[in-house]
Amino acid sequence: MAARTYELGIVIDPRLSEDEAAALADGYQEMLTATEGVTIDKVESWGKRRLAYPIKKLNEGRYVFLYLTVTGSSPFPEVEKRMGQNEKVLRFLTVRTDKDLKRQASKGKKQPEPAETAGEE
Numbered sequence: 674m675a676a677r678t679y680e681l682g683i684v685i686d687p688r689l690s691e692d693e694a695a696a697l698a699d700g701y702q703e704m705l706t707a708t709e710g711v712t713i714d715k716v717e718s719w720g721k722r723r724l725a726y727p728i729k730k731l732n733e734g735r736y737v738f739l740y741l742t743v744t745g746s747s748p749f750p751e752v753e754k755r756m757g758q759n760e761k762v763l764r765f766l767t768v769r770t771d772k773d774l775k776r777q778a779s780k781g782k783k784q785p786e787p788a789e790t791a792g793e794e
Contacts, residue, residue: 678714678771679741679749681705683756684734684764687721691735694718697761698737704752710745728763 683701685694695718705711719736728734749767756762 676742676744676771677769679743680768680770681739681741681749682764682766682768683737683739683762684724684728685737686761686763687731687733687735689735689761691720694735694737697759698739701752701756702739704755705739705741705748708745708748710743711748712742713739714742715740724763731763734763 681701683698685697689697698716698718702713702716706713717738717740719738721733722736724732724734753765753767756765
């Protein structure tokens with residue numbers, strides 16, 4: 674089976690401390706890597722950010738992004754179920770990113786050529 678890449682974005686309750694939010698994200702990382710064929714390529718913690726709209730009467734959230742490569746079966750149904758049950762997780766979103774890269778490559782997107790400056794020969 675071909676490798677698939679995903680981006681998992683998690684918005685965590687801002688009332689948690691930085692350490693508590695990191696521990697929560699680490700728990701989900703362990704759940705993901707427990708599935709055979711899943712590797713976490715990169716983890717980004719953006720810290721507290723303002724939300725576009727209030728969620729549970731909160732205007733801020735702690736953002737964590739996990740970038741994954743999956744070669745085996747999908748670990749997401751169980752992990753997403755657990756995130757949905759956790760009150761500390763305000764929102765989450767899983768996006769498959771390798772299809773976007775393939776689509777962009779198949780369209781033959783060319784890089785724009787640099788503009789010529791007037792008056793030069």
